[in-house]
Amino acid sequence: DYLLGINYGTVADNLPPPSQVAAFIRDHTTLNKIKIFDANPDIIRAFADTGVWVTVTVPNGDIWSVSKPTAAQWWVEQNVVPFYPRTRIDRICVGNEVMATGDKNLIGHLVPAMRAIHEALLAAGINDIQVSTPHSLGILSRSEPPSSGLFRRVYDRVIFAPMLEFHRETKSPFMICPYPFFGFNDETLDYALFKPNNGVYDEATGMNYTNMFDAQLDAVYSAMKALGYADVDIVVAETGWPSAGDPNQLGVSLENAISYNVNLVKHVNSGVGTPLMPNRTFETYVFALFNEDLKPSTSERNFGLFRPDFSPVYDVGILRNTQASSPPAMAPEVSKKWCVPTTDASDAALQSNIDFVCSSGIDCQPIKDGGPCYEPNTIRAHASYAMNAYYQANGGKDLDCSFINTGVVTNHDPSSIPTLLVSSADVAKEIFRVHDVAFAGRPPLYAARRLSYNCCNVSFAPYGNYWREARKILALELLSAKRVESFSSIRDEEVSRLIQEIGKSLNSSINISALALTLSNNVVCRVAFGKGSDDESGYDNGGKKFHEILYDTQELLGEFNVADYFPKMAWINKFNGLDERLEKNFRELDKYYDKVIEDHVDSRNWIKEKDDEDLVDVLLRIQKNPNQDVPLQDSHIKGLLADIFVAGTDTSATTIEWIMAELMLNPKVMKKAQQEVRQVAKGKQKVQETDLYKLEYMKLVIKEAFRLHPPAPLLIPRVTTSSCKIMDYEIPENTRVLINATAIGTDPKYWENPLTFIPERFLNKDIDYRGQNYEFLPFGAGRRGCPGINFSVPLVELSIANLLFHYDWTLPKGMKAKDLDMEEALGLTMHKKIPLCLAASYYDL
Numbered sequence: 001d002y003l004l005g006i007n008y009g010t011v012a013d014n015l016p017p018p019s020q021v022a023a024f025i026r027d028h029t030t031l032n033k034i035k036i037f038d039a040n041p042d043i044i045r046a047f048a049d050t051g052v053w054v055t056v057t058v059p060n061g062d063i064w065s066v067s068k069p070t071a072a073q074w075w076v077e078q079n080v081v082p083f084y085p086r087t088r089i090d091r092i093c094v095g096n097e098v099m100a101t102g103d104k105n106l107i108g109h110l111v112p113a114m115r116a117i118h119e120a121l122l123a124a125g126i127n128d129i130q131v132s133t134p135h136s137l138g139i140l141s142r143s144e145p146p147s148s149g150l151f152r153r154v155y156d157r158v159i160f161a162p163m164l165e166f167h168r169e170t171k172s173p174f175m176i177c178p179y180p181f182f183g184f185n186d187e188t189l190d191y192a193l194f195k196p197n198n199g200v201y202d203e204a205t206g207m208n209y210t211n212m213f214d215a216q217l218d219a220v221y222s223a224m225k226a227l228g229y230a231d232v233d234i235v236v237a238e239t240g241w242p243s244a245g246d247p248n249q250l251g252v253s254l255e256n257a258i259s260y261n262v263n264l265v266k267h268v269n270s271g272v273g274t275p276l277m278p279n280r281t282f283e284t285y286v287f288a289l290f291n292e293d294l295k296p297s298t299s300e301r302n303f304g305l306f307r308p309d310f311s312p313v314y315d316v317g318i319l320r321n322t323q324a325s326s327p328p329a330m331a332p333e334v335s336k337k338w339c340v341p342t343t344d345a346s347d348a349a350l351q352s353n354i355d356f357v358c359s360s361g362i363d364c365q366p367i368k369d370g371g372p373c374y375e376p377n378t379i380r381a382h383a384s385y386a387m388n389a390y391y392q393a394n395g396g397k398d399l400d401c402s403f404i405n406t407g408v409v410t411n412h413d414p415s416s417i418p419t420l421l422v423s424s425a426d427v428a429k430e431i432f433r434v435h436d437v438a439f440a441g442r443p444p445l446y447a448a449r450r451l452s453y454n455c456c457n458v459s460f461a462p463y464g465n466y467w468r469e470a471r472k473i474l475a476l477e478l479l480s481a482k483r484v485e486s487f488s489s490i491r492d493e494e495v496s497r498l499i500q501e502i503g504k505s506l507n508s509s510i511n512i513s514a515l516a517l518t519l520s521n522n523v524v525c526r527v528a529f530g531k532g533s534d535d536e537s538g539y540d541n542g543g544k545k546f547h548e549i550l551y552d553t554q555e556l557l558g559e560f561n562v563a564d565y566f567p568k569m570a571w572i573n574k575f576n577g578l579d580e581r582l583e584k585n586f587r588e589l590d591k592y593y594d595k596v597i598e599d600h601v602d603s604r605n606w607i608k609e610k611d612d613e614d615l616v617d618v619l620l621r622i623q624k625n626p627n628q629d630v631p632l633q634d635s636h637i638k639g640l641l642a643d644i645f646v647a648g649t650d651t652s653a654t655t656i657e658w659i660m661a662e663l664m665l666n667p668k669v670m671k672k673a674q675q676e677v678r679q680v681a682k683g684k685q686k687v688q689e690t691d692l693y694k695l696e697y698m699k700l701v702i703k704e705a706f707r708l709h710p711p712a713p714l715l716i717p718r719v720t721t722s723s724c725k726i727m728d729y730e731i732p733e734n735t736r737v738l739i740n741a742t743a744i745g746t747d748p749k750y751w752e753n754p755l756t757f758i759p760e761r762f763l764n765k766d767i768d769y770r771g772q773n774y775e776f777l778p779f780g781a782g783r784r785g786c787p788g789i790n791f792s793v794p795l796v797e798l799s800i801a802n803l804l805f806h807y808d809w810t811l812p813k814g815m816k817a818k819d820l821d822m823e824e825a826l827g828l829t830m831h832k833k834i835p836l837c838l839a840a841s842y843y844d845l
């Protein structure tokens with residue numbers, strides 16, 4: 001059974017978490033090879049220490065960039081080095097069925113990309129991972145009879161000869177995806193299913209073929225032989241048969257799936273080979289592990305050997321003789337005492353404790369690079385793990401925590417993460433003025449990691465080169481003053497649309513919170529994708545609107561998550577449903593971004609003027625530039641899109657919501673602001689951006705709302721990149737830092753009547769929200785401060801100005817100001833818990 005592997009496809013929203021899948025394959029099946037269609041770190045990590053061989057794929061979208069050596073090295077460093085060798089990665093597929101895309105540019109970069117990845121592996125000191133790429137049988141111009149098999153013309157010399165040369169040189173296999181399922185007709189069904197049949201005779205060789213699988217393999221072999229590469233190994237990257245299809249779909253049934261796959265397994269394991277390749281064996285990957293519910297057609301959704309709950313659709317003889325398969329149980333470790341290093345223990349002493357423990361038979365893999373407890377990567381943290389593991393393994397006796405007086409027993413769980421909450425303007429000032437770099441890290445938050453493509457974005461990226469380059473791209477291409485100015489017509493149109501929308505429901509209850517979110521989403525979607533989020537031309541994700549998906553994203557990011565503070569408790573997320581929700585949301589977003597990128601790639605043939613480019617156009621253009629410092633892959637493009645949607649939509653919408661709520665509670669302020677705007681725009685049909693600079697009082701109102709309701713009340717969490725001293729307190733490296741913008745904005749040392757809404761407090765004062773006044777930090781400060789201020793403020797100002805200009809506002813019938821609920825909903829952004837509903841009536845212009 002060592003020849004048999006399985007394709008672990010994940011086009012589904014109901015699959016179990018990778019850790020359970022890995023344990024299932026290891027414990028319940030005889031499979032010892034898997035192949036995945038991307039480089040999902042969660043899957044690769046899950047197979048660590050399982051003994052299962054893993055084939056990882058460079059997605060097609062990344063081929064262009066990894067054809068360059070620096071990008072290939074970067075790819076290997078990101079996707080292989082952290083996991084290897086604990087995860088037994090044995091092969092990297094560069095793309096999947098690339099020739100079938102017909103994209104000449106992609107095809108032309110395929111062999112260079114394979115070579116570059118191979119070289120990058122060698123440069124990283126890895127010489128036992130093969131590089132290949134799977135092909136569909138569309139690469140053949142002729143396949144019958146098998147001995148006449150030939151590659152398609154031109155490609156044979158230009159692509160396949162150099163590719164096969166590469167395989168010969170590097171002793172890697174040519175990978176193919178023979179699918180008799182796609183080649184049979186009603187006369188050849190038995191021949192395709194390995195059932196008794198008359199066979200197909202090849203006159204040229206005098207060989208009789210009794211099954212289509214052999215014929216397909218031999219056709220490929222003949223094509224390779226014609227080019228002079230008969231010696232290169234062949235691996236079957238994919239083959240399979242669906243167990244269900246549409247009613248009356250020819251040849252699709254559970255019985256046929258069993259026949260094909262059971263006979264296939266027997267055949268490849270028998271070692272008989274094929275007529276032209278007798279006595280040869282072919283490593284074969286069945287398609288697929290699971291039924292994948294998001295595949296487009298019924299038969300495609302039913303290729304799996306297992307259902308997502310691990311129950312077999314049918315058994316092809318790969319199940320171990322164990323009891324019925326059930327997901328592996330996760331027993332939380334419960335201990336009330338821990339052994340930790342004493343505060344004065346030196347690094348040298350702690351290192352010798354680590355060495356001692358790790359050579360005494362305790363498993364220290366978790367603190368090795370790539371292990372779950374490797375971060376924070378400090379001697380003290382690793383010693384803390386090792387010493388405690390030793391203490392627990394020996395029965396928790398105090399004596400076993402002595403470590404020559406460098407260990408102490410405590411009731412405090414050392415796996416919790418030290419967190420600093422900054423609630424005073426003075427501390428914030430010292431942090432941003434003196435220690436900005438030390439506080440410029442972002443912690444790898446559990447949900448954010450997944451939703452930001454493993455931190456391939458600006459907001460959640462660790463402090464370093466990638467963050468710097470990505471932020472530069474965002475700042476220059478989307479958020480620069482010139483760019484923001486060029487989006488003014490979009491803002492104008494969308495605000496007009498909001499005003500019209502309200503006009504349709506005069507004097508009845510209107511959900512301002514929802515309208516503000518739609519407005520903000522539409523603006524961001526149009527500048528990013530060129531299309532609105534909600535209009536008919538916008539992208540629709542199977543009925544679920546993009547903003548609904550984003551709403552779930554915001555919720556997931558904001559939810560208190562045990563694993564962020566107690567990493568060892570991450571198992572809880574498997575039980576409380578967080579993992580499942582996270583995975584579903586990620587898939588939905590990912591599918592959406594894929595579609596957007598695909599559409600942009602399709603329409604790239606008609607050249608756009610630079611000024612007409614939307615953000616995706618710009619990012620795709622940058623991706624093609626061979627001189628970029630940090631290669632931009634598809635996952636980075638998606639990460640940057642995630643940035644602006646996560647950081648840029650809810651925040652502006654929330655601001656509009658809170659401003660309107662405060663105005664309703666403060667009628668005098670409302671009146672004054674309305675008088676101003678109606679004066680400034682007198683005689684006009686609407687307020688325009690060119691009027692905004694005259695709206696001085698409205699700007700004070702907006703500042704005051706930012707002070708009392710900073711949309712991201714704890715900013716985005718930070719982590720210290722080095723230790724430093726703040727007001728005589730030693731803050732160690734790797735401390736989580738939450739900066740409480742709400743507490744700072746209401747710090748009585750700086751603010752009189754801090755909890756009252758008084759816009760006039762800003763009158764004639766040089767205090768603004770750009771990060772220079774440390775008592776007022778709604779956009780954060782320093783190098784990680786918000787780069788989107790210029791983007792969001794004009795939209796907020798224009799929409800508030802028009803809302804006040806066109807309409808008079810009242811609370812819905814029967815509601816009094818004191819009934820207006822100002823409770824905040826917990827999240828990364830803090831919107832109103834109960835949406836703001838108001839009634840509008842026309843102000844007679």
Ligand code: HEM
Nearest residue numbers: 459647648651652712715716779780781784785786788792
């Ligand atoms: C009213 C609107 C907005 C508010 C209140 C806001 C607030 C914030 C805050 C508090 C942070 C964290 C700062 C820190 O850690 O010091 C942040 C970061 C960020 N914001 Fe905004 N933001 C808004 C709009 C936007 C928009 C429209 C965009 C982009 C289109 C954007 C993009 C970002 C990015 C990329 C970061 C991460 C910066 C980094 O880590 O280097 N924001 N924002």
